[in-house]
Amino acid sequence: MDKSVVHKIHVANNAAARAKGSRMPTQPIKLYYLPPSPPCRSVMMTARALDIDLELVLTNIMQGEHKTPEYLKMNPQHTIPTMDDSGFILWESRAILTYLVNAYGRTDSLYPKNPRQRALVDQRLNFDLGTLYKRYMDLYAPMLFHGQGYNDEAAEKLNEALGWLNSMLEGRVFVAGDTLTIADISIVVVFSNLEAFGFDFSAHENVAKWFERTKKSLEPYGYEEIDQAGARMLASFLKKE
Ligand SMILES: N[C@@H](CCC(=O)N[C@@H](CS)C(=O)NCC(=O)O)C(=O)O
16 A cells, blocks of 8 residues: 555545544554564554554564674664554564554553552563563474474474463463463464464463464454464474475
């Protein structure tokens, strides 16, 4: 679509949102992304949940588009997703999620302001970054990107992390309480990948039920189009190996 048309739509959408009393970006927020990238998918679903239009900038990391001088000037760590909100540059998906809710959320429900509730969301996000997503990558990155085989030890480590998540979910509807938060959106992308890759996590009953519930909750925010489609794309890389 013509850029000026995209901008006009953005201005009209924001005027409507402002009329409903919410804060909205003055310019479209740019997101450097690639559809199968799991952390990009969590940012895109969160933006939908917040009713924020993103200007998506396709950044093909397979073709080195994240290592151009311009990209490295913006993000020397050359990762996607990277966000540009009117010159404010941010990377690390979980930092982007918290920023978007803090800056543009109509309510705090996706990232509660209550200190204890927020601390639980932060704990889950840190668990995801440092343990769950890390162990998922320890198992699947060698298979996806280096043609290596299934590593039972890495699978066992991942399974251990799934068990910890299962315990965190005991007596809870969502990972940090009774309502959907950005922690669910960050964590769900791991499970969409595991499902697409055929990793059986059904023994973790709380996790399996939470996954189905979270998929449904995210349906209005593009779950199938963004997350499931991205996970299937990644799975097709896996099958080729
Ligand atoms: N922890 C980061 C991970 C970002 C990341 O590693 N993204 C991958 C794509 S899924 C990437 O940019 N890889 C290219 C590179 O690191 O050079 C986040 O959540 O944003």
